[in-house]
Amino acid sequence: MRPVTMTGAVRRPLLVLASVVLVALLVVVQHPSLAVDSQLAAGALTVFNRTSAAFEKPASNLTPEEIARHDVGDPLFERSHIPLATHQDAGLGPLFNANSCVACHVRNGRGAPVPGVSLVRVALQEAGGTTPVPDWEWQVQDHAIFGHQPEATMDLTWHEEPQASDEPPLQKVHVGLIRPNGEAVADSEMNRSLRTAPPLIGLGLLEAVPDQAILSHADPDDQDGDGISGRAVVLRDEHGQQTLGRFGWKAGTATVQEQTAEAYLNDMGLTTAADPETNRTAEGQPADITQDELTAVTFYSQSLGAPAAKRRGQDPLVSKGSALFGDLHCATCHVPSHETSTDPNAVVAAIRSQTIWPYTDLLVHDMGSGLDDGVAEHGYTSSAEWRTAPLWGLGLTHRVNGKAGYLHDGRARTVDEAIRWHGGEAEGAKENYLALAPRDRQSLLDWLQGL
Amino acid sequence: MTELRPFVSKASLALTAGLLVVGCAQKPPADPAQDATPSEVSRTFVEDLVLPSYTALAEESHGLKEALQALANEPTEEHLAAARQQWSEARPLWEVTESWAFGPAETEGLDGDLDDWPVSVLELEQAFATDPFTADTFSQLGTTSIGFHGIEFVLYGDDNAWPTAADLTPQQTSYLALAGDAFHDTADKLLNSWTGTNGFGATLTSNPEGTVLEMIQGAIGTLEEVHLEKLGAVLEEGPEDLESRFSGTTNTDIMFNVSGAQSVFEDTGLKQLLAAKDADLAQQLSDALAMSVSAAEAMPSMLSQRLDDPAVRQSMEAAIEATESAFNLMTQALEALDSF
Structure with missing residues (x-):
């Protein structure tokens, strides 16, 4: 049975009542479980679809105008870009990783760890991976338009590592880089980190979590002594104001628009406007992606929902799984729920004041040597620090893309493997997981598959 | 044998023979009207x-x-x-x-x-x-x-x-x-x-139950793309985005897109599966898909050269309307068969 959402019986009285306070009271009185049912992963924006298209669905409860805007951005997100002759290097490239957003964000889900749909971040080995590679900067562009040569192509070699005790082996990848002349880049020359595309769901909601809510979970000096610190990535926006990093594997960008513009530039070789009025780049060239197009694609991403969990919050499996999740201290970093802000300027009206269940604190944590990729791009994080990955939609990963893997480089073939890769601040939680009775471990994994 | 609808409606096309031969080589499917289970439908x-x-x-x-x-x-x-x-x-x-x-x-x-x-x-x-x-x-x-x-x-x-x-x-x-x-x-x-x-x-x-939903979702995706992008965006923005415009066969593309969605519904037992839950919806959807195919068939070739012709635009608008209607009904079918 589909839980009652604000689309039906509840929404109609809302139109009659003028007072927001009264409305809120009415919702709580009529449906006391609404605000806390973890099945409604994205609150009123939850998408009731668990097919392979679940991540492509616009959020529920968009207004007709918002749906129209979403539909404008959708084909732009899917659009294949091509090189153009209008000016030097116009259009795609000349160097790039993919020719469209969806090439890597296949069906808006996790990408597969294979060449052509993933990319490689690099850094010199000195100074903890905080020094970019001359000419290449932080990212290898492994494709080029005709007449140009890519910086390098990737040669991925997977191997299994036996584990102590009776645990199944974990797999790891060696990222080879081959220059256009056929020479391999020596391992000692630079660190390299394979990066797959993360799922796109619920980005507008994550953007609407108040800074203070994120900071309330931070404990950079581990003052409570639980071994888990959690650090907010502090960035500067274009006006020099401090903002919190929320997006990307290492929380290196603060907003969906910034993330979108960076992906256009670094992944597709497409410029966006430095001056929205003139649609020109800082160099004075016409931007490949107009401000309107950037805004439309950003809005498309912000107005995607997140799928309903498979089971109601009261389901015994949910009770047991979520309790184990807390007991093991997984929930210390994968913070189950947040309240979105009341900002009247929210990009989507329904985003305001929602209880959402993304299972992340949006902080970065030291995940230990096993996940240390040697690349601390831009120096915002150390090379072992990663943003706590949101877990909503986790159980649909392989339905959306059967070739996808978990963790930044897709090394984990299963959620179990992903958990067993945890270390550093998550070492204790992992040990707790390994110590679980088989039946409890399965209960936890079954619950996670229902997210 | 299961008929693939586009090849029935365009039986005169030379390609028909090739696919029907392939189809005949398959094990004859159960009569969908008699045996509409998720397992049989997905198979x-x-x-x-x-x-x-x-x-x-x-x-x-x-x-x-x-x-x-x-x-x-x-x-x-x-x-x-x-x-x-x-x-x-x-x-x-x-x-x-x-x-x-x-x-x-x-x-x-x-x-x-x-x-x-x-x-x-x-x-x-x-x-x-x-x-x-x-x-x-x-x-x-x-x-x-x-x-x-x-x-x-x-x-x-x-x-x-x-x-x-x-x-x-x-x-x-x-x-x-x-x-x-x-x-x-x-x-x-x-x-x-x-x-x-x-x-x-x-x-x-x-995974038969999941596959039934995937089948419907696949058809939804096609119908949405046809009415919003392949036709809708072109009417608004001009012929540059008309796929297959070099050969002038955009209309054929769309006819076969829609026919594929129709085959998913009509030729697999999905219609009967839906009818068991909501017979009216099943019939409405069947009619809407037939209308979508007819509307697509009515569009002329060489659309990119004919976008200024009111009659041609009208044929495109009719196809948009029909596929949008089928899209909406197919979305309702998904909700009817979903376990939420």
Whole structure:
């Protein structure tokens, strides 16, 4: 049975009542479980679809105008870009990783760890991976338009590592880089980190979590002594104001628009406007992606929902799984729920004041040597620090893309493997997981598959 | 045998015979009216609809490859006409599969290799300026320069100025031979990815209830793309985005897109499965899909040259209206059969 959402019986009285306070009271009185049912992963924006298209669905409860805007951005997100002759290097490239957003964000889900749909971040080995590679900067562009040569192509070699005790082996990848002349880049020359595309769901909601809510979970000096610190990535926006990093594997960008513009530039070789009025780049060239197009694609991403969990919050499996999740201290970093802000300027009206269940604190944590990729791009994080990955939609990963893997480089073939890769601040939680009775471990994994 | 609707409605097309032969080779499916269980519906979908369709595409792509090779070997008018004919026969066999492009076609990038759009005209022009055009030259081209539309661009030319065989340069004919090879390889990969005990087809039949929802969702995706993008956006923004505009066959693309969605519903037992829950909705959806196919069939070819003709625009608007209606009803069907 589909839980009652604000689309039906509840929404109609809302139109009659003028007072927001009264409305809120009415919702709580009529449906006391609404605000806390973890099945409604994205609150009123939850998408009731668990097919392979679940991540492509616009959020529920968009207004007709918002749906129209979403539909404008959708084909732009899917659009294949091509090189153009209008000016030097116009259009795609000349160097790039993919020719469209969806090439890597296949069906808006996790990408597969294979060449052509993933990319490689690099850094010199000195100074903890905080020094970019001359000419290449932080990212290898492994494709080029005709007449140009890519910086390098990737040669991925997977191997299994036996584990102590009776645990199944974990797999790891060696990222080879081959220059256009056929020479391999020596391992000692630079660190390299394979990066797959993360799922796109619920980005507008994550953007609407108040800074203070994120900071309330931070404990950079581990003052409570639980071994888990959690650090907010502090960035500067274009006006020099401090903002919190929320997006990307290492929380290196603060907003969906910034993330979108960076992906256009670094992944597709497409410029966006430095001056929205003139649609020109800082160099004075016409931007490949107009401000309107950037805004439309950003809005498309912000107005995607997140799928309903498979089971109601009261389901015994949910009770047991979520309790184990807390007991093991997984929930210390994968913070189950947040309240979105009341900002009247929210990009989507329904985003305001929602209880959402993304299972992340949006902080970065030291995940230990096993996940240390040697690349601390831009120096915002150390090379072992990663943003706590949101877990909503986790159980649909392989339905959306059967070739996808978990963790930044897709090394984990299963959620179990992903958990067993945890270390550093998550070492204790992992040990707790390994110590679980088989039946409890399965209960936890079954619950996670229902997210 | 299960009839693949587009091949029934366009029985006069030469391609019909090839697919029907493939279809006949399959085990006769159970009568869907008698046996509409998720298990039977998903099995019928995979074995009697998807696999025959990809088999037919792979076979036709072999014909296309040979025709393009013949044209490269001997660029005569006869060979050019034969290559165009092969292209136009292969094209519907791909377009009809749009509703089951979920799975390997998308997740393994095969859709992009076969059918990326728009064509990178600049890249092709630069490549054709190199001499000789070799396999290495071809390997430097992106997906927007190969596949159906790269081949179409060379065979039919831009701006509806179809080239003669004498117009084709050695670079272009070399390209066509290489593009035909690559196309055939990809079509084979697509078929193989669905086939066998480890294939995607087996994955689907092992999860019948989930597959029924995937089938509906696939059809929803097609109907949405047709009414919003393939037709809707073109009416607003002009002919540049009209897929298959070089050959003037956008209308055929759309007819087969919609026919594929119709086959998912009518030829697998899905209609009966839905009727057991909501007979009225099943009938409305059946009618809406039939209207969508009729509306698509009523659109003329060469749409890109006819967008200023009110009658043509009206035919496109009718197709948009019909497919949008079918989209809405198919969305209701998903909700009716979903377990939420």
